[in-house]
Amino acid sequence: MSEDTGAEKTEEPTARKLQKARDDGQVARSTEMPGATVMIGAVALMVLTGGALITKLIGVFKAGFMFDRTTLLSPDLLPLTFGTQAINAFIVVIPVFIATIVLAILASGATGGYLFSLKSIAPKASKINPLEGFKRMFGTKALVELVKAVLKFSLVTGVLILMINLNLESLVQIGRMPLEPALQSAGDLIAKSALFVTLSLVVIAAIDVPWQKYEFNKRMKMTKQEVKDEYKDIEGRPEVKAQIRRRQREMSDQRMMQNVKDADVVITNPEHFAVALSYDPTGDGAPTVVAKGADLMAAGIREEAKAHGVYIFEAPPLARALFFTTEIDQTVPEDLYVAVAQVIAYVFSLDSIRPGQQGMQKPKPVVPSGMAFDASGKLQ
Numbered sequence: 001m002s003e004d005t006g007a008e009k010t011e012e013p014t015a016r017k018l019q020k021a022r023d024d025g026q027v028a029r030s031t032e033m034p035g036a037t038v039m040i041g042a043v044a045l046m047v048l049t050g051g052a053l054i055t056k057l058i059g060v061f062k063a064g065f066m067f068d069r070t071t072l073l074s075p076d077l078l079p080l081t082f083g084t085q086a087i088n089a090f091i092v093v094i095p096v097f098i099a100t101i102v103l104a105i106l107a108s109g110a111t112g113g114y115l116f117s118l119k120s121i122a123p124k125a126s127k128i129n130p131l132e133g134f135k136r137m138f139g140t141k142a143l144v145e146l147v148k149a150v151l152k153f154s155l156v157t158g159v160l161i162l163m164i165n166l167n168l169e170s171l172v173q174i175g176r177m178p179l180e181p182a183l184q185s186a187g188d189l190i191a192k193s194a195l196f197v198t199l200s201l202v203v204i205a206a207i208d209v210p211w212q213k214y215e216f217n218k219r220m221k222m223t224k225q226e227v228k229d230e231y232k233d234i235e236g237r238p239e240v241k242a243q244i245r246r247r248q249r250e251m252s253d254q255r256m257m258q259n260v261k262d263a264d265v266v267i268t269n270p271e272h273f274a275v276a277l278s279y280d281p282t283g284d285g286a287p288t289v290v291a292k293g294a295d296l297m298a299a300g301i302r303e304e305a306k307a308h309g310v311y312i313f314e315a316p317p318l319a320r321a322l323f324f325t326t327e328i329d330q331t332v333p334e335d336l337y338v339a340v341a342q343v344i345a346y347v348f349s350l351d352s353i354r355p356g357q358q359g360m361q362k363p364k365p366v367v368p369s370g371m372a373f374d375a376s377g378k379l380q
Contacts, residue, residue, distance in 0.1 A: 008223065009221040009222055009223050009226075010221065010223070010224070011221060011222045011223065011224055011226070011227050012217075012221065012222075013217065013220035013221060013222055014222065014227065014230055016230060017220060017222060017230070018220060021220060026216075027216070028212050028213045028215075028216035028217070029108075029212060030205065030208045030209045030212045031208070032148070032152075032201070032204050032205040032208040032209075033107050033205045033208070033209055034103075034104050034107040034108050035201060035205070036107075036198065036201040036202050036204070036205035037103050037104070037106070037107035037205075038100045038103050038104050038107065039194070039197070039198040039201055040103075040198055040202065041099050041100060041103040042096060042099065042100050042103075042194070043191065043194045043195050043198050045095070045096055045099050046096070046187075046190075046191050046194065047191055047195075056092045060085060060088045060089045060092060141215070144211070144215075148204060148208065151204060152200075152201070152204055155200035155201075155203070155204065156197055156200055156201075158200075159193070159196045159197050159199075159200050160193065160197070162196075163189075163192065163193045163196060167189055167192075170185060170189060171189070173185070174186055174189075253293075253297070256290070256291040256292075256293075256328060257291065257300060257301070257304055259276070259278075259290040259291050260276050260290070260291050260301055260304040260305055260308065260310065261304065261307075261308035261310065262278055262290060263276035263277060263278050263290050263291065263305065263310050264277060264278055264279050264287075264310070264311070264344060264347060264348075265277050265310065265311050265312075265313050265343060265344060265347045266301060266302065266305040266310055266311070266312045266313070267313050267314075267315050267318055267319045267322060267343060268298065268302060268312055268313070268314050268315075268316075268319050269298070269314075269316045269319045269320065269375075270312075270314040270316070270319075271298070271299075272294055272295060272298060272375055273292075273293075273294050273298055273316075273319045273320055273323045273375075274291075274292065274293055274294075274297075274298035274299075274301040274302055274305075274319065275289060275291070275292040275319055275322040275323055275326070276289070276290050276291040276292065276301055276305065276310070277289060277290065277322075277332070277340065277343075277344070278290045279344050281348070285331060286331040286332055286334075286337065286340075287331065287332050287340050287344060288329060288330070288331050288332075289322065289326045289327065289328060289329065289330055289331075289332065290328070290329070291328065292322070292323055292326070292328065294323065311347045311350065313343050313346075313347065315339075315343065315364075315365050317365075317366070317367045317372060317373075318336070318339050318340070318343070318365045318367055320373040320374070320375065321336055321339075321367045321371040321372070321373055322336065322340075323373075324373045324377050325371065333371070335367075335368050335370065335371055336367060336368075336371060338365075339365035339366060339367055340365070342363040342365045343363065343365055345360070345363075346360055346362060346363050
């Protein structure tokens with residue numbers, strides 16, 4: 001239920017709300033994915049380089065347990081010797097550290113992407129409000145985190161106990177082995193244990209990732225009123241209004257161009273204006289304007305007419321009169337009935353001409369003085 005209005009949040013979050021949440025540092029992020037990924041990478045690296053890694057560590061340990069008489073009798077040299085051995089051991093395992101760091105960074109961005117927001121760390125009254133803190137402690141999210149923690153502890157503990165029971169004899173034997181084979185056996189045992197522990201963490205991560213996405217989407221859902229308010233806010237912006245009007249004009253132009261193929265004639269200026277007319281001789285209505293345009297739009301109408309075999313009739317005064325006095329889907333004005341009728345009658349007569357028969361003389365339609373416009377739309 002919405003905290004503000006009590007209305008039920010049933011609508012999917014809009015792109016604007018998701019972006020605002022991201023700006024505030026709120027994204028669907030799994031805390032289990034990075035840990036599981038790091039473990040997978042570390043185990044894979046141990047398996048792939050286990051032999052070489054163990055061999056190098058054996059060399060470091062051997063050197064660490066070998067002291068000459070001078071070192072033993074010189075207390076000042078002991079810290080230096082141990083420091084050198086520690087550095088050598090670190091150099092051996094540093095590729096593992098680097099790989100885990102890289103994997104941790106990559107895994108952090110796998111769910112939610114990389115994000116830094118000062119708003120997420122800014123002080124908020126709700127963070128120090130005891131009542132809000134109590135809600136967080138005993139809310140659904142806290143319960144889910146508790147279940148995950150118990151599940152993780154149970155799986156990891158169960159895997160470790162199982163591995164110890166299965167390899168108890170090997171553990172006892174390791175204590176009786178020389179250094180080199182003991183380290184080899186210990187390395188194998190650690191790799192096996194890490195592999196099974198990793199698999200248990202992968203199971204938890206596989207459950208946690210979709211849950212976090214579901215929970216985040218649920219939190220981001222909006223009421224119907226919130227969606228309406230956001231739409232009104234966006235629609236009220238001047239740049240959005242201009243974009244909507246431009247898109248509407250584009251859609252209108254596209255529909256208009258599609259209507260040209262249904263026209264009976266296109267009357268042109270011949271270059272600057274073009275008006276497409278449709279007429280149903282079986283009906284009682286006057287011819288209707290199905291498309292009109294100037295300059296580039298006029299050129300487009302002419303090209304569309306040519307493509308669909310629509311007759312193009314050049315009559316500059318009539319084309320200008322129709323362009324400046326009509327709208328799309330509007331019938332021609334009564335003052336232009338005679339001029340338009342002459343054009344349509346001529347176009348229709350072309351279909352009935354037989355070979356060798358003389359056709360109707362091409363008319364020169366005249367527009368009334370009150371309809372005589374120049375190219376700028378002013379009456380002449």
